[in-house]
Amino acid sequence: MPELPEVETIARGLQEQITGDSIESLVILRSQPMLSQDPDVFETALLGRRFCNVSRRAKYLIFELEPQAYLVSHLRMTGKWVVAPEANESASNRMIFHLKSHRKLIYQDIRCLGKLEVVSSLKNIPALERLGIEPLSSDLTEEVLAHLLRQSVRPIKPFLMDPQKIVGIGNIYASEILFRTKIDPRRSTQQISFEEQRRLFKVIRDVLQEAIEQNGTSISDFRQVDDKKGSFQNFLQVYGKAHQACPLCEEPILRIVQSQRSSFYCPHCQT
DNA sequence: AGCGGAACCTGTCGGC
DNA sequence: TGCCGACAGGTTCCGC
Numbered sequence: 001m002p003e004l005p006e007v008e009t010i011a012r013g014l015q016e017q018i019t020g021d022s023i024e025s026l027v028i029l030r031s032q033p034m035l036s037q038d039p040d041v042f043e044t045a046l047l048g049r050r051f052c053n054v055s056r057r058a059k060y061l062i063f064e065l066e067p068q069a070y071l072v073s074h075l076r077m078t079g080k081w082v083v084a085p086e087a088n089e090s091a092s093n094r095m096i097f098h099l100k101s102h103r104k105l106i107y108q109d110i111r112c113l114g115k116l117e118v119v120s121s122l123k124n125i126p127a128l129e130r131l132g133i134e135p136l137s138s139d140l141t142e143e144v145l146a147h148l149l150r151q152s153v154r155p156i157k158p159f160l161m162d163p164q165k166i167v168g169i170g171n172i173y174a175s176e177i178l179f180r181t182k183i184d185p186r187r188s189t190q191q192i193s194f195e196e197q198r199r200l201f202k203v204i205r206d207v208l209q210e211a212i213e214q215n216g217t218s219i220s221d222f223r224q225v226d227d228k229k230g231s232f233q234n235f236l237q238v239y240g241k242a243h244q245a246c247p248l249c250e251e252p253i254l255r256i257v258q259s260q261r262s263s264f265y266c267p268h269c270q271t
Numbered sequence: 272a273g274c275g276g277a278a279c280c281t282g283t284c285g286g287c
Numbered sequence: 288t289g290c291c292g293a294c295a296g297g298t299t300c301c302g303c
Contacts, residue, residue, distance in 0.1 A: 001296045033279070059297075076297050078281080092281090111280045113297070127298080154274065163298075170296055220283095222296070239296090259275065262294080 002059060002075050004135070004168025005211035005232065006222050010081055011056040013225030014063070017083045018105060022050040027096040034094065034114050045069055045118040046097075058131045058167035062122070072117050072125055073107070079114030082106045083225050110221075132165045135204050140166065142201045149189040149197060156192060157185035158259040160204075168208065172217055172239045175264045177207050179238045184270045185256070185263040210235070238264040 002010070023046050031039045046065070053064035061081070063071035073079070078092070087096045087104045094112070097105035107116070122128055133139045133148075148165050149156075159165060160174040169177065178185050181199045183192065192200070216222055216230030219240060223229060237247050242255035246266040256263050 003296060006296075074298080076279095077295065109280090110282065111295090113280055115298085152273085158275085161297090172296055217296075219296070260277085261297095 001078050001080070001222055002216070003170035003173050003211075004056075004059060004208055005173070005214075006216035006230065007056050007059045007061060007075065007168075008212050009216045009224055009230060010075075011054050011061055014051075014054040014061070014081060014083070017103075017225055018051045018099065019053065020051065021099045021101050021103070023047060023097050023105075024100050025098040027098070028094075029096070030094045030112065032112075034109060034112055034116050036115065036117055042116070042118055046071065057128060058134070058163055059170075060128065068120065070119050070122055072115075072119065072122070072128070074115040074127075075109075076111075076113035076115065078108075078110040078221070080108040080221075080223065081225055082108060082223075082227065084227075131163055131167050133167065135166050135168055135208055140201070140205075142198060145201050145204075146194075146197050149192050152189045154189060155186050155258060156183060156189055157263050158261075159189050161259075161261070166204070169204070171261050172219070172236070173207055173211065175239045176237060177203050178263075178265060178270060180207065182270050184267075185258060185265050238266065240264065 026043050026046055028039050035042055049065040049069060051063055052066045055062050059074060061073040083103060083105055085103055087093060087106050090108060092108040092110045093106055094109050095107040099105055119125055152159050157174055157178060160169045180203045181196060183196055211217060211232040214230055214232035215224055217232040218229035219233050238253050241253045241264060243252050246253055246269055249268045251266055251268040253264055254267055
């Protein structure tokens with residue numbers, strides 16, 4: 001489900017809603033295969049602890065707890081976090097945290113592809129160590145992007161989605177970024193010109209930043225922590241728009257498959 | 272070393 | 288109506 005802007009939106013919502021609150025009890029409705037650790041260990045590590053911060057790294061949510069512990073959550077395709085006065089009877093509810101404020105923090109996940117883990121140190125999560133560069137941080141520069149493009153040999157679209165290179169860009173934003181930069185998603189990273197690299201650098205940051213300002217993209221089921229929709233879906237130009245007219249030239253948008261994922265692009269505008 | 276494909280799951284939708 | 292395949296916002300593992 002979520003890419004960087006959606007995860008950032010959820011992190012901000014949770015930060016605002018649950019910081020200072022603590023976990024009184026926990027009901028685990030289903031733990032497999034989302035939990036990599038024993039459910040009893042998971043529960044014991046959480047009970048009584050207080051949320052002191054919620055942040056994002058790549059597409060991971062990091063709940064900082066006091067006394068020191070971290071709940072690390074990856075939503076994968078269909079994970080969601082909801083804060084509400086009471087838990088609704090949704091079939092996708094997987095865990096219900098009963099908070100001291102009497103509100104409920106609910107983890108939902110239709111496909112159960114998400115991952116949850118409690119650790120005493122973030123160093124205990126190898127996947128976090130393997131992550132690439134945060135695109136909105138000062139770590140990403142034109143020079144760094146040029147270097148990453150040069151050392152890779154693959155089409156630009158799967159490159160943009162590789163979290164070991166640049167984190168946070170998923171299937172929606174990869175297509176949107178390439179449309180705005182007018183680059184064909186099949187082009188090799190080796191063949192991206194200097195001018196195109198500069199455009200990519202700017203557009204990657206612009207698109208992600210704009211999507212955060214719109215609270216993410218709600219195409220099917222993404223919702224904020226308070227159940228409201230994001231609004232970046234109103235600004236999508238190609239994602240999910242196969243056969244529709246390109247907003248620039250009116251040619252039909254094409255859908256192709258790359259690395260087992262759909263790519264949407266305008267064959268006339270993107271070269 | 273780094274790539275593409277399969278696997279991990281469930282739900283929905285369109286075609287026959 | 289029922290069945291079947293394709294598809295869905297992601298990552299990891301495996302073989303080449």
